[in-house]
Amino acid sequence: MAQDSSRSGALALRAGAIDGFSGGPGRFARLDLLGSLASGRWLWTAPVVAGLLVLSIYPTIFLVALALSNSRLGRPFQSFAGLNNLLKAILDPAFQAALTRSIAFALASTAVELVLGVAVAVLMTRLVKAGRFLMSLILLPLMTPPVMVAVAWKLILAPVGGLANGTLQKLGLIGEPISFFGSAAGAWSSVGLADAWQWTPFVAILAYAALLAYPKEIDEAAMLDGAGPWARFRLLMLPFLAPSLVSIALLKLVIGFKLFDLVFVLTYGGPGFETTTAAFHIWRLALEQFDAGRAAAETLLFALVVGLVTWPLTRWQHRLEVREA
Amino acid sequence: MSRTLERGVVIAAAVLTLVFFVLPVAYLVSVSFKTPDDVLSGDFLPGLPTLANWPKAFEVTALAGFIGNSVLISLIAGLLTVAVTLPAVYATTRLGYQAKWLPGAVLSSYVAPPIVALIPLFYLMKACGLINSTLGLTLLYALMNVPVAFWLLGPFLRQVPAEIEEAAALDGAGPVQTFLRIILPVVSPGVLATLIIAIILAYDEFLLGSALTFADATRTLPVGISLFQGERLVNFGQMAAASLAGIAPIYLLALIGQRWLIQGLAQGGSK
Numbered sequence: 001m002a003q004d005s006s007r008s009g010a011l012a013l014r015a016g017a018i019d020g021f022s023g024g025p026g027r028f029a030r031l032d033l034l035g036s037l038a039s040g041r042w043l044w045t046a047p048v049v050a051g052l053l054v055l056s057i058y059p060t061i062f063l064v065a066l067a068l069s070n071s072r073l074g075r076p077f078q079s080f081a082g083l084n085n086l087l088k089a090i091l092d093p094a095f096q097a098a099l100t101r102s103i104a105f106a107l108a109s110t111a112v113e114l115v116l117g118v119a120v121a122v123l124m125t126r127l128v129k130a131g132r133f134l135m136s137l138i139l140l141p142l143m144t145p146p147v148m149v150a151v152a153w154k155l156i157l158a159p160v161g162g163l164a165n166g167t168l169q170k171l172g173l174i175g176e177p178i179s180f181f182g183s184a185a186g187a188w189s190s191v192g193l194a195d196a197w198q199w200t201p202f203v204a205i206l207a208y209a210a211l212l213a214y215p216k217e218i219d220e221a222a223m224l225d226g227a228g229p230w231a232r233f234r235l236l237m238l239p240f241l242a243p244s245l246v247s248i249a250l251l252k253l254v255i256g257f258k259l260f261d262l263v264f265v266l267t268y269g270g271p272g273f274e275t276t277t278a279a280f281h282i283w284r285l286a287l288e289q290f291d292a293g294r295a296a297a298e299t300l301l302f303a304l305v306v307g308l309v310t311w312p313l314t315r316w317q318h319r320l321e322v323r324e325a
Numbered sequence: 326m327s328r329t330l331e332r333g334v335v336i337a338a339a340v341l342t343l344v345f346f347v348l349p350v351a352y353l354v355s356v357s358f359k360t361p362d363d364v365l366s367g368d369f370l371p372g373l374p375t376l377a378n379w380p381k382a383f384e385v386t387a388l389a390g391f392i393g394n395s396v397l398i399s400l401i402a403g404l405l406t407v408a409v410t411l412p413a414v415y416a417t418t419r420l421g422y423q424a425k426w427l428p429g430a431v432l433s434s435y436v437a438p439p440i441v442a443l444i445p446l447f448y449l450m451k452a453c454g455l456i457n458s459t460l461g462l463t464l465l466y467a468l469m470n471v472p473v474a475f476w477l478l479g480p481f482l483r484q485v486p487a488e489i490e491e492a493a494a495l496d497g498a499g500p501v502q503t504f505l506r507i508i509l510p511v512v513s514p515g516v517l518a519t520l521i522i523a524i525i526l527a528y529d530e531f532l533l534g535s536a537l538t539f540a541d542a543t544r545t546l547p548v549g550i551s552l553f554q555g556e557r558l559v560n561f562g563q564m565a566a567a568s569l570a571g572i573a574p575i576y577l578l579a580l581i582g583q584r585w586l587i588q589g590l591a592q593g594g595s596k
Binding site: 041043044045047048049050051052054055056058059062063066073076119120123126127130134135136137138139140141143144145146147148149151152153155156158160161162163165166167169170197201202205206208209212229254257258260261264265278279282283286287292295296299302303306307310 | 331335338339342343345346347348349350352353356364365366367368369409410412413415416417420427430431434435436437438439440441442443444445446447448449468469471475525528529531532536546547550551554561564565568571572575576578579580583586587590591592
């Protein structure tokens with residue numbers, strides 16, 4: 001039961017697609033296809049397949065075409081551009097920096113929130129009844145629209161009228177208010193703080209669910225043998241959780257690359273371009289400078305990078321899944 | 326002695342966690358009752374609470390319209406997401422139909438950040454006459470959340486004992502009948518959890534909403550709130566009130582559905 005947790009059909013992003021194609025002998029597959037067409041079986045999945053066409057296949061093809069053209073947002077496909085857009089995107093130091101920031105944020109936020117989330121999950125198992133209450137409570141940050149999460153943290157961190165500066169000044173810890181959004185480190189910390197507030201509960205709830213299957217007897221036996229709480233966590237609970245954590249980490253990494261709203265409201269990519277992620281860079285290029293062709297090229301590169309960074313974790317998760325099956 | 330110490334650490338950690346997760350919303354509530362002068366103090370509580378921010382937030386912006394749009398779009402989109410995903414998950418997990426590649430393909434499509442689809446969707450919606458329309462956003466959100474629904478529904482359907490289906494088949498029920506009369510009632514908690522999560526995801530979406538709408542009549546709440554930034558509402562108190570008014574429907578839904586929500590997330594995370 002317990003081990004199953006890692007099998008999260010969660011992201012069976014693995015080569016599921018490829019397995020399916022290479023699976024059966026072609027002829028039978030074709031017959032099967034005809035059979036299913038006749039029986040109306042395809043109707044069960046048709047809307048989802050249509051969704052994939054609209055949201056994955058079409059955008060990919062369209063982006064490639066757009067990237068190969070000189071296109072303005074209002075007037076696409078003006079002329080053939082060859083690899084111009086792609087080369088410009090690859091060689092643009094600003095975009096390179098934006099990509100690096102996206103990767104760094106996805107990795108760092110995953111690491112931090114995994115640690116915090118597991119800590120909260122363990123805490124909830126210790127609290128029993130109060131733990132259920134805590135769980136209901138941390139559900140709320142997870143559900144809050146990210147734009148509003150950003151507004152709330154902006155109010156707390158504002159230089160004038162912010163709770164953080166107000167409190168620090170009252171305690172006499174600082175003389176002048178700190179401008180959290182005025183430095184790269186401050187701005188990233190603010191975005192990270194808001195992100196941790198929203199997504200730590202996600203990790204905590206999933207880790208808590210996995211911990212429900214944790215055999216208490218082992219823990220108690222180890223305690224009788226004189227193992228302290230930290231040793232019990234590190235040597236028993238953590239290995240038990242590990243397969244689930246790989247799945248959770250993969251999910252959080254994917255979510256980390258989706259960061260946009262918090263940056264938009266909290267920092268608007270600033271100060272300067274310090275918090276401009278790849279997504280934000282592309283957004284400005286497309287919707288403020290209307291350079292659709294180059295934005296498409298950057299989008300393709302970004303998608304490629306996301307795939308490459310998540311790939312090792314995907315393989316790892318797949319291996320764990322196979323081992324248990 | 327060490328037991329009491331451990332207990333102390335647990336309680337301290339619990340209080341700290343509680344404060345961290347409550348603080349931003351609590352401060353939002355507090356600021357929504359502050360006068361502009363009072364905001365400058367940076368105190369946690371308002372000095373002399375005022376109710377003025379709340380009606381004002383609805384006056385200066387089309388807040389009620391934004392909330393209405395968001396509620397309508399997210400409810401319909403959520404229902405559509407579930408209606409589209411559930412049969413597909415059932416067909417691929419239980420009926421052993423064609424398309425073994427489908428779950429993998431659907432879940433992988435979730436990996437791409439929404440920005441990837443933004444520009445192509447912009448042109449598609451324009452070509453279909455669905456740009457700047459609530460219908461367009463509704464359809465888009467319905468499809469966009471299919472991968473999450475797929476992930477959440479999978480474990481629920483896999484857990485249905487095969488005997489139930491076999492019994493139904495012996496009674497001469499076809500797949501559609503079995504699905505509607507037998508399976509659906511059994512997995513209803515999972516369906517409910519998925520529905521709530523799909524609604525919330527649609528309600529919370531910002532990036533596509535902001536790029537594909539450009540009038541107050543079609544804007545959703547997160548888009549509306551993001552516009553308050555600096556423009557019409559420089560006033561922190563009004564911004565806080567507007568944000569809270571917008572969060573309220575979601576928190577209400579989360580509180581009503583928390584039992585299913587937690588179960589749904591927990592199942593999704595485990596197998």
